[in-house]
Amino acid sequence: MGRGLKRAVCLGAVICTLAVAVGADPLVGLWASPPDGKGQTGIVQIKPCGDAYCGTLIKAFDPNGKQIVTKNVGKRLLWGMKPMGGGLYGEGRVFVPIFxxxxxxxxxxxxxxxxxxxxxxxxxxxQKWRRAQ
Structure with a gap:
């Protein structure tokens, strides 16, 4: 493969990657939930789910910040969240583990x-959640 063709292929890959990153919805990513009644916190991964967004609990932590295994890790906590504009997502559902x-x-x-x-x-x-690192 010639040098010019290699550059063109690399440039094309970079442009495609940037287009995907720019087009990514701000809701997508990892979110940290506040402490529950037991002081436990969690990390929820939100991603596209059909024409909406869903969030799954991927990690849980005890009050000291130590990662723990609970029956809710792996559960879908949010689903059906549709963009309504202005940072609002509606028509969704939230699973409340305590209930x-x-x-x-x-x-x-x-x-x-x-x-x-x-x-x-x-x-x-x-609840107020914050973006996780």
Whole structure:
């Protein structure tokens, strides 16, 4: 392969990679949840899931920051989150492990923070998650 062709192939690969990175939705990635009632935290991986976004708990930590194994690691905690514009994702569901149920939910992004809000009847609760490194 000639030198010019090698450069063209490399440049094409770089441009394709940048196009994918620029087109990536800001919701996609790793998010750290705040402590639950037991002081445990988790890392949720959010990625495309059909025409929406889903989030799966991939790691859990005890109050001292030590990684632990729980029955919820590997569970889908968020699903059906559709972009609504302006950093809002709606029409989704959130699974609340302490209740063993899922509820209607929405997510709002603001920089490296994400508010996850779930509602049961007229009662809504929200948590602030942060982007994980």
């Amino acid at each position: 063993g149920r899922d509820y209607p939910a929405e997510v709002t992004l603001s920089g490296t923070r994400m508010t996850v809000k779930g509602c049961a009847a007229l009662v809504c609760k929200a």
